[in-house]
Amino acid sequence: MKRSKEDAAKTRQKVIDAALKLFGQRGYSGTTLRLIADEAGCSRGPIYWHFANKEELFEEILAYSQAPLEKLIxxxxxxxxxxxxxxxFxxxxxSLLFDDAYYRQSFEILxxxxxxxxxxxxxxxxERALTVSLITTFASFVERYRQQSDSKASADSQVVAMSMYSYLMGVTQSWMVNPKLNQLEVNIEFYVTEFVRLLQSPQ
Known part of the structure; x- marks a missing residue:
């Protein structure tokens, strides 16, 4: 029984790895369970053992980028x-972009x-719920910073939080298009500093 569970876990991981590759190459609509099964080296039967359908498998793939951010929140x-x-934050x-291949691949698919x-x-x-939670979290950073620094900034904290979210998404997207463009791993502290600068905006 132990061996069967180990085999099932290995097959499940092969399916996930295949799905990450194919969704990344072909998108959701261009990827079929048959293609995923062929890439994973199995029939469609084992896929249906672990996932009810392609939609559920796709949810699992996107969770690799959603769950870490939910955990940070x-x-x-x-x-x-x-x-x-x-x-x-x-x-x-x-850091997850270059430290965690599953996070990176999932984010790129999204x-x-x-x-x-x-x-x-x-x-x-x-994803929509996660976006709202991220902006709410960033707004909390802004509000607490203003309280502690007695800032008289006029911009609504939600507006500032939206700019903070958009900034991180923009850095993420540009890095995925061309990792050499902004050399994220080398310049990460610069990007963190700029993120905080938005938080501290006097506007």
Whole structure:
């Protein structure tokens, strides 16, 4: 029985690896379970053992980029110094891009290979909820920084938080298009500093 569980786990991982590769190459609509099975070296039977359908497998793939960010949000609390909390958040978000291949591949599929159709609506609903949570978290950083520094900035904290979110997404997207363009691993502290600069905007 132990061997069977180990074999099942290995097959499941082969399916996930194959799906990451093919969704990344062909997008959601251009990838079939037959193609994934061929890439994984199995029949479609083992895929259906682990996943109800292609949609559920796609949800699993996108979760590789969604779950780490959800975890970062969950770790934030109001006792943290806001500048330090924002710095750590941005640093971990960006570090995952070159430290975690599954996170990177999943994020690239989300940004560049996902068709916004009804068939992938559960994954997109999770992504929309994550976006709201990220902006809410960043707004909390802004509000606590302003309280501590007695800042009189006029811009709404949600607007600033949206700019912070857009900044990290922009850095992420540009790096995925051409990793040599911004040399993220070498210049990560610069990008973290610029993220915090948005938080501290006097506007």
């Amino acid at each position: 969950a770790q934030c609390d109001d006792s943290q110094e806001p500048v330090e909390a924002a710095s750590n 941005a640093r971990q978000w960006l 940004l560049n290979k996902t068709e916004y159709t009804e068939s992938v609506s559960p994954s997109l609903e999770r």
